[in-house]
Amino acid sequence: MRSTGVSESQWAAAANKGDADAYGRLVLAHATVARRIAYGVLGDWDEADDVVQDGALAGWQAIERYDPARAFRPWFLRIVANAALDQLRRRRVRDADSLDESIPSRQAGPDLATERVLMRSRIDEALASLPERQRVAVMLFDGEGYSHAEIAAVLGVPEGTVRSYVFHARRALRRALAALVEEPA
Amino acid sequence: MTDRSPFDAERDPELGELVRGAFTGPDPAGFELRLGATLARLPERGSQWDVLAAWARPGVVAAAVAAGFLLGFAVWQAWRARLATPAVPSVAVAMLQPTTRGGEQPIMYAVLEGR
Numbered sequence: 001m002r003s004t005g006v007s008e009s010q011w012a013a014a015a016n017k018g019d020a021d022a023y024g025r026l027v028l029a030h031a032t033v034a035r036r037i038a039y040g041v042l043g044d045w046d047e048a049d050d051v052v053q054d055g056a057l058a059g060w061q062a063i064e065r066y067d068p069a070r071a072f073r074p075w076f077l078r079i080v081a082n083a084a085l086d087q088l089r090r091r092r093v094r095d096a097d098s099l100d101e102s103i104p105s106r107q108a109g110p111d112l113a114t115e116r117v118l119m120r121s122r123i124d125e126a127l128a129s130l131p132e133r134q135r136v137a138v139m140l141f142d143g144e145g146y147s148h149a150e151i152a153a154v155l156g157v158p159e160g161t162v163r164s165y166v167f168h169a170r171r172a173l174r175r176a177l178a179a180l181v182e183e184p185a
Numbered sequence: 186m187t188d189r190s191p192f193d194a195e196r197d198p199e200l201g202e203l204v205r206g207a208f209t210g211p212d213p214a215g216f217e218l219r220l221g222a223t224l225a226r227l228p229e230r231g232s233q234w235d236v237l238a239a240w241a242r243p244g245v246v247a248a249a250v251a252a253g254f255l256l257g258f259a260v261w262q263a264w265r266a267r268l269a270t271p272a273v274p275s276v277a278v279a280m281l282q283p284t285t286r287g288g289e290q291p292i293m294y295a296v297l298e299g300r
Contacts, residue, residue: 024224031220036208045210052216053223060227123203139208142201148194170193173200 013068023063026072027056033073033144034080037154040136041084042091043128051087055080074153081136081154088132119177126176130169137162138169 008029014022027034031052038048038055059066059079066075127135133155140146140154141162148166152159210216 020224020227024221024227027224028217028221031217032213035210035213035216039208039210048210049216049219053220056220056224057227119203120206123207127204127207138200139204142197143205143208145196145201170197170200173204177203 008072009068012066012072015063015072016066016068018063020060023060027059027076030073030076031056033140034077036139036143037077037081037136038084040127040139041081041088041132043132047087047091048084051084052080055083058083071150074150077154078156082156085132122176122179123173126173130172133157134165134169134172137165138173141166142170 008026011022011026015026034052034055035045035048038051039045042048042051055076059076062079066072127138130138136155137151140151141148146154148159148162151162151166155162155165157165
């Protein structure tokens with residue numbers, strides 16, 4: 001949240017009463033994470049951007065149902081996560097393809113020689129192979145420092161399920177990175 | 186990083202940095218700009234009571250029209266009921282009633298006379 005002397009809860013209370021400016025500030029404060037969540041589900045930045053826009057509009061339509069006594073971030077991020085999952089379902093129905101085929105797997109080109117770029121490429125591949133909820137969970141937990149409880153609120157699943165998601169995602173990512181270290185140069 | 190257990194409840198900063206790097210989208214400034222433009226065009230929302238009040242206005246008009254219709258209908262029905270009171274006949278109805286039941290007797294007489 002930008003430092004304006006007004007707390008997030010005050011902006012949230014104003015947004016709940018129909019203050020579009022307050023709502024806009026809140027959304028922009030969490031837009032980057034929202035974009036990452038949408039990308040984590042969809043694996044496509046253009047679609048992710050559209051979903052965040054749609055989520056922002058949907059949140060505004062539903063702002064009266066938001067309880068300003070509770071944190072705005074998980075409420076908004078859950079709307080975006082649900083919008084992304086809906087979009088993914090629509091895409092699957094449309095394409096009738098599997099997730100592995102629908103999410104672009106970015107293969108590292110032969111010219112990417114540096115270890116850092118190779119590692120990034122391997123992480124991208126490992127992330128692309130994960131189910132979308134695991135991908136979002138590990139991104140929020142290790143990437144953004146969210147608690148299990150907050151991720152559970154965003155994804156709408158029990159906390160224990162989030163722990164399981166993070167566990168499986170971490171194991172997959174670490175295996176991918178370990179394989180990179182073990183590979184002969 | 187890889188020597189950590191996946192069960193760790195603590196955040197793994199090294200893995201986190203790699204994951205965050207993978208989740209850094211193109212043109213973040215452009216994205217915020219586009220989103221900001223969308224948010225700037227949000228319609229102002231009133232309170233729930235304003236919404237209800239907006240719904241109530243046409244409701245009140247509809248109720249007034251319905252009440253007027255019912256009142257007019259009731260007046261019309263009362264007027265019709267008044268018109269429907271039985272009129273006094275100009276000719277005595279009793280005179281028009283047949284004094285004997287059935288029309289078979291004259292025919293019977295005619296048949297018997299012929300014999």
